[in-house]
Every structure is written in C-alpha cells, then in structure tokens.
Amino acid sequence: MDALRHGSVMAHGKDIDVTSDFSKEINWSAKGKRPQFLGDKSQEHLMSMTLALLQELAVTRERLDTLERILDKQAVVAKSDIDGFAPDEEASAERQARQHQLISTVMRSLEQEVHAMKQQPAETSEPLHVVQPNDRVA
C-alpha cells in the first residue's frame, strides 16, 4: 500500500491542503438534488436551524446530566471523567426517555396536528390549525 502523502490532493473537485485540519470538510453536502419540502428556501433553512438547535440542546442536556451524576458521586470533577462516562442500563434508559421527551416538547405542534387529525371525520380538507373554543389537546 502507498505511504501516506502530505501535500495537496483533489477532493470533490477542489484542492485541499492535507496538512491542515479537515474541519472545512465537515459540512459538505451530498451530491444530488435536494428536494424542497416547504414553501420556500428560507423556510427550509429555518427548519434546518431549528432542528440543529434541538440537537445541540439535547446534547447539552445529556452533558449536564453526566455532570450531575458525577458530581453526585464525588466532589471534584475532572474533564476526562465526563468524556469517559458510560451510563449504566438504568441511567441510559432514563436518558433515552429524556431525549424523547425533549423532542416531543419541541415538536409539539406536529403531535397536536396528528391528534387533531385523529379526531376529524374524513371528507374535509380544512387546515387543522384552527383551534376551536374549549378545544384541548391531550
């Protein structure tokens, strides 16, 4: 096998400097037409950003949870304690439940729409965001 080569190589049609880090390559997009799901591009972006925020919030919450559990056990916290932390089965189950819960909180409007559609008789194409007086969502 060839030895690793330092210098400049082609990737995705552009020159990259392999001695530098590859952080710019993280956000590559996939080749192929991206479908548009929403009304316009700005809405697509808002959706992407919102979901990325959701992801990062979830990550922060998980890290906090790790911290709290470690702090509970010992007085001093070393950073390596956090990165080396592996939850036991019970903690892991609690955390996955919380992941789900956070998502459910942020995605509320969609869950409400599912719920509303269940209540509705067929044969109507009314938009479902109209909230009736006294209408409560479970």
Place this chain on the structure above:
Amino acid sequence: MSQNSQDQAPAWHNVEAHGIFPKHSHDDVARFNYIATMNKYLSQTLGEGNALAYEKRVEPKHTKTNQRAPVSRHEIRSAMNGDPFHAVWSAAKRNTMEQRQQISRSIVMPQVMDLAKKAQELISEKGNLELDSTTELPSYIASVDHHCMPGSYHTELIEGDVSAGANYDAGIFATTGGGMGPLSDGAGRAVVKWLKNNHPDFRPVRILEIGCTIGHTLLPVAEAFPDATVIGVDVGAPVLRYGAARAASLGVDNVTFVQANGEGLSRYDDESFDFIYTSMFLHETSNRAMGSVMTEVSRLLKPGGLTLHLEQPSYSEDMPLYEQFIRDWDAHNNNEPFWTTLHDIDIKNVLAENGFQSSELFVAPIAVAKPDTLNEDEPPLEDHGRAAAWLGYGAWKGY
C-alpha cells in the same frame, strides 16, 4: 408523551468499538443518541400522521377533484407533497439524515490522518486488501451521493484514506436505530441464520460478496464458514481499506477486500465460487448494471452453488398504494434514485433473464438475527423500507 424503555432507541454507547473505530467524545455519543431517538420518534410517534393526512384529507380531496381515487404511488406522492403535515415531517426526516452525516463527519475529520495510519498498520500485518486504482467508478455511483452521504463510498482526501468507511460505520447504528446490533452486522448474521436453518448441509468453500462496503455483511459469513475463502468486492477504495482494517482488528482472517466492479469480474474464473451474494446492493445500481452483475454471478457460480440477494420487498400489486408511497420516501428524498425503479421489478426476473432457469429460483423472507441480549424471535418493528427484515431473491445453480 412518555415512553417505556422497550420503545426506546438503543443508546449509542452500545456500539462495539473495534480497533479502527473512530475515537469519539461524550457529546458525539449524545448527538447520535439524539439522532436515533429522533428517527424513532419520526417513524413511530409521528409516522401515522402521514397516513392520517392521506386518509382524512389528501385522498378525499384528490378523489373529489379527479372523480377517482389515486391510481399510483406517484400520484399519491404529488398529492401528499402539498400537505403541510407531510411536508414538515419530510423536511424533518431529511434534516435528520443530513445531521447524522454531519455528526459522523465532525467525529472523523479531525482524525483522518490517524485513522489512515492505523488502518495501514492493521492491513499490512494481514495483507487482506487488494486495491486496483484502474477500477472504473460506475456512473450511478459517481453522479449521486447515496443516502445523503457526502463524498459517497469512494472520495479520498489523502492517500490511504479510510474516512468514508469511518463515516459510514460511525453513523449506521443511529440510522438503523441499533436494529443491526453492536457491530451493525445484523444483515450478515441474518444470512448465516437463514443458511443454518434452511440449508444446514451447505458448506461453501469459496464465497463472494459484491458491494461489501466495510464488511458488515461479509464478516459474519466469513466467521460462520471459517475454512472458506471469503472475498468482498467493492468499487470504493476508502471503504475497502477501512473494512480490511476492521476485519484485521476483529480477528477475522479468512477474508480479502478487493477493489473491483461487480459488473465485470474477469479476474475470477468461471465456476469458481460456491456462494455469491449481495445485501442492500442492487437498489444502489441501475437496470443495466443489475443485468451485468447477474450475468457475472451465473458465470462465476459452480454447479450446485447458491446466489442470494437481500432487498426490501418489491412493490407487488397486493401492496396498498399508500404503503408503496411511504416505502418510496427515500427514493425521492434521501438520494436513492434507483430505489423506486428497482421495487417495481421482480428481482427473480432479473435472475431469469441473465442465466438462471426459472426452476432454480426462490424468494425467502430473511429477518435480522438479533444479538444474544435481545429476543431473537421478536419481529422487527416496521419502519417502511428500513426495518431489519428483507426478502432474499436467490437461485441454486442446477447441476
């Protein structure tokens, strides 16, 4: 909505980290936990919203306007694309795919050099890799990055690069909701389980997998037949390197990873394999390529040999149009352009048109063999085109 632990996506720390698995931090794990949970949430909590939207408003409206119900999944798709719930659900699902890629790239990119060096060490010890840089990249691979995987299976950042393999391996546990087990090799174990249950006397001596990627479906077969010579071919050099290093670190010694195009395997003699298989491969090729691959398979197979091709079931006339539509989501929204065409085709016919007799053909349901910790007999949850259950389209070559 609360949830008991049985409905949960398995947490990512259940992944088995072998010797070439990328190093990762606490927050990387948490990111994948988010992705797995979100995937599960989208399919199991919100998924029925798509069916409800169809049933309760999209279908009635379509029928009223056209004076008839939709007659194809394509008609359902264009009607559903205008539905606000389905649009937002689809956008969320697409973003989740994209985020999964970004997460594993953010793990792998800082260690591109280290992983390449480590792979080189593992491979040179075993000599289980044969690269051929003259291998031509098929246009169906070159023109689109399947399942939104930037750079696909073949892009190389440096010589000796394994980043495409590392990226693929790191994220697949989250994409499949852990359904393939800690080594994400459930499909390979499913093939082995099916063989042992149905053909316990079959003892292949030479085995070939076409489109082996990093060996998820290759290694379990090699381990089940330790005396066999097992070869995996693929067109992507970085995934093959990673696969060879992964096999070395897992101590599987009877496999070789070979760079070759499955459409032309002239390097191997006629009737030189007892067992030739593919897994989730055909849907990333093309009509023409499938024909060429099957022609090669029938040439390479020994009399009495077996060929087997795992895919999600084709859309038959019995499959409701709505189910066809939702199973087709990836074709249009997750860069799987051949998926929709393939699922209109009966793969048995492709075998029949390219060297096999109809009397030799069979179709068998093949479900994932779960790791020991999980109940083997529990059916995998349906996830429209992503469940760990497939059909095996195959043939026993006559004597």
